[in-house]
Amino acid sequence: MMEKRVGFIGLGIMGMPMARNLIKAGFEVVVYNRTASKAEQMVSEGAKKADSPKELAKESPVVITIVSDTPDVESVILGENGIIEGIKAGSVVIDMSTISPQATQKIAARLREKRVPMLDAPVSGGEQGAVNGTLSIMVGGDAKIFKRCQAILEAMGKNIIHVGSNGMGQTVKLVNQILVAGTLNAVVEALVFAQKSGVDLEKAIDAVKGGAAASWQLTNLAPRIIRRDFQPGFMIDLMQKDLNLVMGAAEAVKTPLPVTSFIHQMYYSLQSAGEGKSGTQALVKAMEHLTGVKVGQGK
Ligand code: NAP
Numbered sequence: 259m260m261e262k263r264v265g266f267i268g269l270g271i272m273g274m275p276m277a278r279n280l281i282k283a284g285f286e287v288v289v290y291n292r293t294a295s296k297a298e299q300m301v302s303e304g305a306k307k308a309d310s311p312k313e314l315a316k317e318s319p320v321v322i323t324i325v326s327d328t329p330d331v332e333s334v335i336l337g338e339n340g341i342i343e344g345i346k347a348g349s350v351v352i353d354m355s356t357i358s359p360q361a362t363q364k365i366a367a368r369l370r371e372k373r374v375p376m377l378d379a380p381v382s383g384g385e386q387g388a389v390n391g392t393l394s395i396m397v398g399g400d401a402k403i404f405k406r407c408q409a410i411l412e413a414m415g416k417n418i419i420h421v422g423s424n425g426m427g428q429t430v431k432l433v434n435q436i437l438v439a440g441t442l443n444a445v446v447e448a449l450v451f452a453q454k455s456g457v458d459l460e461k462a463i464d465a466v467k468g469g470a471a472a473s474w475q476l477t478n479l480a481p482r483i484i485r486r487d488f489q490p491g492f493m494i495d496l497m498q499k500d501l502n503l504v505m506g507a508a509e510a511v512k513t514p515l516p517v518t519s520f521i522h523q524m525y526y527s528l529q530s531a532g533e534g535k536s537g538t539q540a541l542v543k544a545m546e547h548l549t550g551v552k553v554g555q556g557k
Contacts, residue, residue, distance in 0.1 A: 262286055264410055265318030267311055267334055267341075268325040268355070269296040272381065275388040276324065276354070276414045281305060283413035290314045311335070315344035320410060321351050324381075327499060328357040335365055347373035350403055352410070354395070356380045356500055359425035359432070359507050362398070366424040375403045378427035379411060382434050384492060392416045396434075398427030432507055435500045439521045439538075442475045446542045449483060453553045459484050479539040484554040490537040497538050498525050 262285060266277045269291040277300060280287050287305045290313075291297040297307045308314035311334050315321050321341055323334055331353055335341045341351060351369055353362065353376065366376040377399035387393040393415035397404050404420045411418045421430045452462045463480050466472075482488075501522040508515050524544040533540050546552050 261319040261406075261410070263288065263318055263320070265290070265308070265314040265321040266305075267291070267314065267321065267323045269300060270324070270326075271385050272354075272388045273324040274300070275385070276322075276393075277305065278303065279388075279391045280410070280413050283409075285410065285413065288314050288318055310339040310344075311341045312339045312344035315341040315349070316346070319346075319349045320407060321345065321349065322354055322410075323351065324354040326355065328361045328503075331355050331357050332361065332365065336368055342369065342372060342374075345369075345372065345374050349374055350407060351376045352379050352407060353377070354379050354381055356431050356503065357428060358503055359398075359428040360510055362428050363425040366399070375400055376424060377403060377407060378424060380428055380431035381415065382431065383415070388414070395419070396421050396427045396430040398422055398424050398429070428503075429507065432500070432504045435497070435504055436515065436518050438475070439497065439501065440517050441473045442479060442538060442541055443517065443521050443524075445473070445475045445480050446483070446539075446545050449480060449542065449553045450545050450549055450551050454549070454551045459554065479537075482537070483539050483542050486554050488533075488536045488540045488543075490535065492538050493534065494525055494528055494536055494538055494540060495534040498522070498529060498534075501525065 264280055264285045265288045267290045269277060269289060277287055277289055281304045288308050289297045289300045289305045290308045290311055301307050323331055325331055325334055351374060362378045369376045377397055379395050379397045381393040381395050383393040391414055394417040395411050395415040397420045401420060421427055449459060452459055467476050504518060505522060524541060527544050528540055542553055
């Protein structure tokens, strides 16, 4: 079964373009946003506006949430005037925020008591992926519910993989963040070593970027580091939000993450130094502080 009407909560950097893509794909979209002006903007683009998550849920067979952090998802779904107060049995909630896998399982259990299935469907690909409808989406929840919602997810993303039961989508998103942070750390360490050794940095990257060391971070972030361009694609504050989730999830399964926890601490040092709004590539500044080596131009 494919629903034509979709409720959409959270019109931020990611949510706004995702809701637009649903409208473009022909869905009737009902929106709610805490700051009402953003919802009004979507009305001018063809959406209908609801006054609360509860009201939105009453008229939506599928409700998507993409808000900031775990307590925000809990508030929008389970809080006063939340989705749970309005939603009908058999409707589906899809949470696309990046939040705690353990909290996700608890929220899903609360919704299940109302016979409302939930999918956790966090995304990767950033604002550009949201605008272009090319997000990677990792989905946890019942396989039949995933199938039922697939056309909706396909309006927002490209690589859409059902990875397991509730919480597993969020867990795979954290796997993604461990890989991203660790790879960037290796890029930074390699650049500091190359700089101290007197190698031409651009030639060094050209020589290795197509081989076994290839990565998105090396291709996209190393040139920015060399130019000392620390504008955010992805901000340190947001990375820390995700690394906090990683650490909590690792604690829950009693798994040490020695390298990731080192990077987490290095990012704290940068937040303490006022770099929270810089891009994650500013990790190099922490390594420069440790080594006394400055990477790139303007030595
Ligand atoms: P954002 O621009 O800060 O937008 C957050 C949205 O959530 C806003 O619509 C905000 O409403 C709403 N919100 C926050 N707390 C709320 C609450 N307690 N009650 C009701 N509404 C609330 O964030 P974003 O970049 O779109 O990120 C959203 C989610 O996607 C996060 O979980 C993030 O980790 C994840 N994500 C982001 C990226 C990225 O590159 N930005 C990439 C992948 C995943 P207001 O308008 O009223 O503030």
